[in-house]
Amino acid sequence: MTDEVDVVVVGMGPGGEDVAARLARAGLSVVGVESRLVGGECPYYACVPTKIMVRATDALAEARRVPELAGSNTVTPDWSPVAARIRDEATTGWNDEAAVRRFEDAGGRLVRGVGSITAPGEVTVGEQVLRARRAIVLNPGTEPAVPPIEGLAGTPYWTNREAVAAERVPQSLIVLGGGPVGMEFSQVFARFGAEVTLVEAKPQLLPLAEPEAAEVITDCLLEEGLRVRVGSTVQGVRHDGTFHVTTEGEEFEAEALLVATGRRTDLRALGVAAVGLDDSAGTIDVDERMRAADGVWAVGDVTGRGAYTHTSVYQSRIAAADILGEPSPPADYRAMPSVTFTDPEVALVGLTETQAVAEHDRVRTALSRLPESPRGFIHKVGNEGLVKLVADTGRGVLVGATVVGPAGGEIVGALAVAVHAEVPVASLNEMIFAYPTFHRAIQPALEELAAS
Ligand SMILES: Cc1cc2nc3c(=O)[nH]c(=O)nc-3n(C[C@H](O)[C@H](O)[C@H](O)COP(=O)(O)OP(=O)(O)OC[C@H]3O[C@@H](n4cnc5c(N)ncnc54)[C@H](O)[C@@H]3O)c2cc1C
Numbered sequence: 202m203t204d205e206v207d208v209v210v211v212g213m214g215p216g217g218e219d220v221a222a223r224l225a226r227a228g229l230s231v232v233g234v235e236s237r238l239v240g241g242e243c244p245y246y247a248c249v250p251t252k253i254m255v256r257a258t259d260a261l262a263e264a265r266r267v268p269e270l271a272g273s274n275t276v277t278p279d280w281s282p283v284a285a286r287i288r289d290e291a292t293t294g295w296n297d298e299a300a301v302r303r304f305e306d307a308g309g310r311l312v313r314g315v316g317s318i319t320a321p322g323e324v325t326v327g328e329q330v331l332r333a334r335r336a337i338v339l340n341p342g343t344e345p346a347v348p349p350i351e352g353l354a355g356t357p358y359w360t361n362r363e364a365v366a367a368e369r370v371p372q373s374l375i376v377l378g379g380g381p382v383g384m385e386f387s388q389v390f391a392r393f394g395a396e397v398t399l400v401e402a403k404p405q406l407l408p409l410a411e412p413e414a415a416e417v418i419t420d421c422l423l424e425e426g427l428r429v430r431v432g433s434t435v436q437g438v439r440h441d442g443t444f445h446v447t448t449e450g451e452e453f454e455a456e457a458l459l460v461a462t463g464r465r466t467d468l469r470a471l472g473v474a475a476v477g478l479d480d481s482a483g484t485i486d487v488d489e490r491m492r493a494a495d496g497v498w499a500v501g502d503v504t505g506r507g508a509y510t511h512t513s514v515y516q517s518r519i520a521a522a523d524i525l526g527e528p529s530p531p532a533d534y535r536a537m538p539s540v541t542f543t544d545p546e547v548a549l550v551g552l553t554e555t556q557a558v559a560e561h562d563r564v565r566t567a568l569s570r571l572p573e574s575p576r577g578f579i580h581k582v583g584n585e586g587l588v589k590l591v592a593d594t595g596r597g598v599l600v601g602a603t604v605v606g607p608a609g610g611e612i613v614g615a616l617a618v619a620v621h622a623e624v625p626v627a628s629l630n631e632m633i634f635a636y637p638t639f640h641r642a643i644q645p646a647l648e649e650l651a652a653s
């Protein structure tokens with residue numbers, strides 16, 4: 202069975218869904234190929250359900266702060282509203298009917314199954330051959346990467362997909378991996394009463410974050426009673442109803458084990474060699490218009506430019522414009538933001554100090570701590586955090602910033618504008634910052650930069 206259309210989109214994650222709908226609305230005939238759920242990881246297994254969990258734990262945490270600020274109360278966590286919101290409100294039982302309807306209403310057609318490029322301009326899904334006159338767009342996303350730890354395979358460990366569907370909180374949980382996934386889940390389950398052990402192979406949690414930021418969030422997790430091990434390599438896993446995880450010199454036991462050790466792609470299965478791409482690579486190289494090969498575009502996690510929903514959707518807009526032959530600015534990742542939704546939130550825009558030093562000749566940093574700010578003093582309990590600015594002093598502009606704190610992900614928005622628009626540091630230093638906000642903690646760091 203052969204079908205000829207203008208565009209075939211393989212993988213309907215946030216970017217694939219967006220680019221497919223844009224092109225269909227523009228009048229092209231578009232087939233979207235999806236093997237699991239239209240919308241991808243984000244709405245069903247990632248961003249949305251995990252932030253619903255975080256919203257609930259933030260409420261618990263604030264309630265637990267009442268005794269230090271406002272009297273007394275009793276907090277009794279109950280997971281069932283969280284599980285119900287995720288199951289019934291957010292994912293409608295992990296059902297993508299609404300997303301499919303949205304795509305079809307835009308004029309697209311969905312083919313369910315695993316798509317693979319079988320020749321230039323050709324995608325095969327089972328028995329069906331789809332010929333793309335104008336473009337193939339790849340948005341396959343990623344799968345959880347499970348390390349080859351002795352004894353792990355075959356045990357009932359969780360990845361993010363099982364963790365978001367948990368109907369109850371385990372009494373104890375071991376989390377492998379201190380990246381954003383491991384960090385968010387660790388704090389969520391701990392705040393709902395699980396005894397959590399977090400094991401990270403690298404020397405700091407959130408290894409890609411500023412060390413000062415990692416230190417703040419590590420201290421917060423320790424303060425909340427989590428057991429944290431960094432620089433720790435897991436040697437083996439055994440499951441006999443209970444998980445036993447052995448590292449050098451220690452053994453941890455828990456009811457549940459969450460593997461959050463990163464993500465993987467499978468470009469061989471996607472058939473990218475048929476269009477001349479390296480199928481042994483982990484990511485697909487794209488140019489500033491998301492072009493990967495002749496007639497092939499790629500968007501999302503697979504491009505390796507920041508595994509976030511906002512990256513995927515940003516890229517999809519550029520790819521759609523390019524496919525339609527419309528003018529649009531080229532991709533520019535200088536002000537890429539990211540937020541790990543722990544409490545305090547850990548937010549970054551642009552470059553860390555280490556990255557900036559590798560890219561620029563004259564780099565200077567400045568740091569201000571939230572507890573030392575007026576708002577931090579007022580806030581008292583739960584005020585941990587900092588603002589760190591990274592400047593290219595050659596040009597007198599910020600190239601990166603980190604904010605850790607309550608609403609750190611919101612505060613970093615102001616700094617994202619500065620990095621994106623290359624607002625001179627001197628000009629930022631003349632701004633008026635409302636008193637007494639958390640974002641006013643940006644000012645002492647700016648003053649420090651100006652003085653240095
Ligand atoms: C637990 C967790 C929490 C996260 N939280 C956030 C957050 O708060 N904010 C944020 O910005 N990001 C977050 N992320 C990252 C975010 O989920 C991804 O960056 C986002 O989903 C974008 O991915 P994508 O567009 O590349 O595709 P994905 O969402 O991975 O979707 C790809 C789709 O392609 C399908 N597919 C793959 N191969 C084929 C094939 N050959 N044929 C047909 N279909 C195929 C898959 O079934 C899938 O549905 C989180 C990730 C995790 C794991």
Ligand SMILES: NC(=O)c1ccc[n+]([C@@H]2O[C@H](COP(=O)([O-])OP(=O)(O)OC[C@H]3O[C@@H](n4cnc5c(N)ncnc54)[C@H](O)[C@@H]3O)[C@@H](O)[C@H]2O)c1
Nearest residue numbers: 348378379380381382383400401402461462463508540541
């Ligand atoms: N809030 C957000 O925006 C958000 C939330 C979650 C995930 N994400 C994105 O999703 C992607 C996946 O996140 P992730 O946290 O799974 O991956 P990650 O690659 O960011 O982190 C995985 C961590 O596991 C560690 N690790 C690897 N093998 C290990 C082992 N055997 N034992 C112990 N530790 C080990 C790594 O050193 C690393 O720190 C990331 O790119 C992230 O940016 C974003």
